Every structure is written in C-alpha cells, then in structure tokens.
Amino acid sequence: MVQRNIAKYTTMAIMLLPAAIIIIVFLIAPSILTILISLTNLDYRFRWEWVGLSNYYRFLSDPNAPIFIRNTIIFVAGTLTFNVGVGLLLALLSTHIHDTIGTFLRAVWYMPRVLPSVVWAFVMMWMFSPMDTGFLNSLLKYMGGKPVPWTFQYYWPFLFIVNGFIGCSLGMVIFSSAIKSIPQELIMAAKVDGASGLTIVRRIILPLIKWQIAFVVAYQTLSLLASFEYILLTLDGGPGYYSTEVLILQAYHLAFGQYLAAMRFGYAAVFVTILLVVGLVLSIVYWKVFRLKELMIEPKLE
C-alpha cells in the first residue's frame, strides 16, 4: 500500500510539476515582483532601492492620472459595448438563417482573432488613414467627396472597431451556442400566440441567455482593463496629448517607451499593481457570482 502511494505521488509530481513550475516562475512570481518593484525606484541603473509608498503618493498627485483613468473607462466601456452588441447581433443573425450560411458567418467573424496583431493593425491604420492615400479616403475622393481625418478626429470609435473586431467573436460563439440550446417548443409556442420576431428575441431569447451575457461582460471587462496591444500598434496614446493613453499603456511607456523618460520601472509598477488589485477583486466577485466552483467536480474515483 505504501509502495503504491509512493508510486502514485511520483507519477503525479512528474506530470504536474513542469506546468506548475513554469506557471509559478513566469506568472506568479512576476505578479509578486511587480508589487515589490512598485515600492522601489528601480530605473535604468537597475539598482534596487526601497522607497516605501512614495511612488503611490506620486501617482495620487500626478496631474495626468485623471486623464489615464478617464481614458481607461472610455476604452473599456466603448470596446465592451461594441463586443457584446455586435457579438449578440451576430449570434442572433447566424442562428436565424440557413445553417450553412450561419456556420460560415461565425467562422469568418472568428478569423480576426487568429490574425497576427501587427497585420490587423497595419490594415486598419491604412483603411482609416487620415491621409488622402488611405483606403476610405481614396474611396471618398473617387466618389467626389472630401477626405475625412478618420484617426485624428474619430480616434475612440476607431479603437473600438480595431479591438471590437477581435473581441466580438467571443460573445458571438458563446451566445450562439446558448441560443441553439433553447428548446424550439418555447419559440414555437410564442409564434403560435402571434409574437413577432422582435418580441421573441426580447421576451424569450435575451432573458434565457442573460447569464452568458453577464459572463462575457465580466470576462472581457477584466481582460480589456489590461489590454493595450492594439492601441500601442495603432495610435500609441495619441493623437495629441495623451488622448488615448490608458493606464496600462502609460505603464508600458514609462517602462519601455522610446524617450529618455522611460525605464522608470518603479513608478510604472504602481499602475500595474493598481490594475492587478482591481483585476483580483473583480475576479473574486465573478467567482462568487458565477459559481465557477460547480465546474470543478471532484473526480469520481482513482
């Protein structure tokens, strides 16, 4: 028996440890290290000097901090609205047409998610370029219109589109599988009672998938709070003075920006720590709300 136990634990250790080690070393340890770095004035000299909470005081008195917070709220709220709204429309549309077309539609809309980010950003920047050579502007000129300074003037909608085309497929996939699992009798009964298509969507489908909607909102709020790759690749915080600089992008610029002011790791870590704490609190709340524990049924036997 003892021997069997030893064999069992050896097997478990051998198979579990590689994953555990790489996650502890490259995900857990850096999270803790980030918090520690925020208490130092680590910079380009890479000297470790504790400075207590002074980086946090600096954040509180940073005249630009309210701009970054406001931008983060605009970015998350706008992209989230696009993601969930378009995702929902796509799910409804693709489940109410011929199955072949519906499946094709979902496959095509899923594609931006697998495209390399630099390619997507490049095409979008060229399509919405404020210059005359941009695709939309050359189209406008061809039709006799005036060029529009797309990314200069409509920078937020532009960012919602760039991010939204990637993000909306999550909602689309989850919502459409939820809609497909609604019993047909419910829809039929409503139709017999004379309900219109819109009423069926509002009164039957939406209430039945409200948990899925809540889940996507929760999940994407968390990931958008710390997302900056497409902003970095397109507008990079501009145009103008910090007009699209979100908190996490400012952290990136403080640490790895092109300017002399960069490599301020200590102060940059404050931004990240704040986002980590917000993210942790939010995920604990979601954990309770969505009863994720039920997903973790214990194995029946060994």
Add this chain to the structure above:
Amino acid sequence: MVKAKSLILNMVGLLVALIPLVPIGLLVALAFSESQVQPQGFTTKNFDFLKTGTLFANDPVYSKLYPNVYSVALNTFLLAVGNMLIVVLISSMAGYIISRYSFKGRSALLGSFLVIHGVPASVLLIALYYMLKSLGLLNTLLGVILVKVAVDTPLGVWVLKGFYDSIPWDIEIASLVDGASRLGAFRRIMLPLVAPGIFAVGLFSFLSGWGEYIFVYTFIQSSKNWTFSMLIQSLVGEMGGINLALIAALSMIYLVPVIILFVVGEKYLVRVTIGGIKG
C-alpha cells in the same frame, strides 16, 4: 411572405459574413499593386524579396538596415513550434492529473488557472523584463518562448482537462484490470483518445507564438532575433506612409500559414475559446 423574409435574412447574413474578409481582400490587392500606397494595377514585384530574402535589394543603405526575411521566418517558426511543443507536452500531462486524481489544493489550482487566464500577461512585462535580465535570457528567443509557454499553459491545461473529463472511466479501468500501469494506460489509452484536444491546443499555441508581438518587441533588441511581427512593425514605423505595398506583401507571406491552419482547424480553435472559459 415568410419565404421572402427568410430569403432577405439569408442575404443579409451572407453580406455580413463578408465584412471581415474586406480587410484581407484589400491587403492582397495592395500586395500585388503597382502603386506603393493604394491598390492599383497588378505586379508581383513587391514579392521580389523572396528571391534572396533581402529587403530593398537595390538600395545599399536600406538593405543593411533589415535582417534577411528567411532568417526572420525561421525565428518566427522556432518561436511558434517551441511554444507549441512545450505547451502540448506539459499541459497534456498536467491536464490528465487534474482530471483523474483528487488531491489537496486541486480546486485552488484550477481556480488559480482560471484567474490567471483572465488577466492578460502583458501586465507582468516589467517584472518579466527584470527577471529575464537577471537570468541572462533578455534578447534571446528562448526567453520569449518560456514566457509565452507560461502564458499559454493555463489555457492548455484547462482545455485538455475538459477533454480528459469527457472520456469514460470504464475505458481506463478496463486497461488497468488488464494489467496496464497507470502511466501505461495514460500513454497508450488516454493520449490517443484526447488527440483532438491535443490538436486543438497545439494549433492554438502555434498560432499564438506565430503572431506574438509584445513579448518580442519588449524582450528582443538585436534584429538577428526578430520575428515577422517585429520586421513588419518596424517597417510600418520607418516608412508607414511610403511603401505600403511592400509591407502588405510581407504581411501576406506572414499570413499564409495562419490562413491554412485556420481553414483546417477553425472548429478546434473555437473549442479552445469556449473551453478556456467554460471548462
């Protein structure tokens, strides 16, 4: 009446399905265009770099600024394959243990995987930079691969656990009764049965490594270790307004494996997206 409505709805569906294809179509048109800034005419001259791998072969100054395209392609491939192999190996083992063994801290472990997966790893860049610098892994592909593996593994474990869960216990017990060891049953019985899951995770982690930008951009300086994403983004930065056609041609080469793998494995990739959050 109902028929006409359904026909219109189907037409709308078809039109909407074409929207994400517009940017891709424009990219292809630009790549074969005679004009350098908009789709005009047809030429293959933008792909001339494929002959020797040298960009701007006619310009002695510019051609030295950029690495050989084939060495860039090799780096991108190494990052993608390295990420894929390690993620598949370690998450197929860990997923099995988490699915089949009960032990202390199991649900805490699973929960932490879920939480970690929800928060993008880009928040850890500052600490990771410091760690890679201390380990001497800054400016190496290996450093990027290790970070990438750590980021993709929680999802891989979570998805494969789901695949193991869906295999009935009877099959495993039968082989144990027949005298197979636990490890033997895992290798010979379980692994072949979760092959679709392994394929899905492999595909996902290959594409994730292939398209990676932020980690390469942040951790790699020397252009001999560049990947496609770095090369394209640096061309966009240096001459964004001048030679778009060349960037589009490079992007097309970059996209070829992505499109092929997407067409082959779209169903599996969707499974990873759902599996990653629903178990």
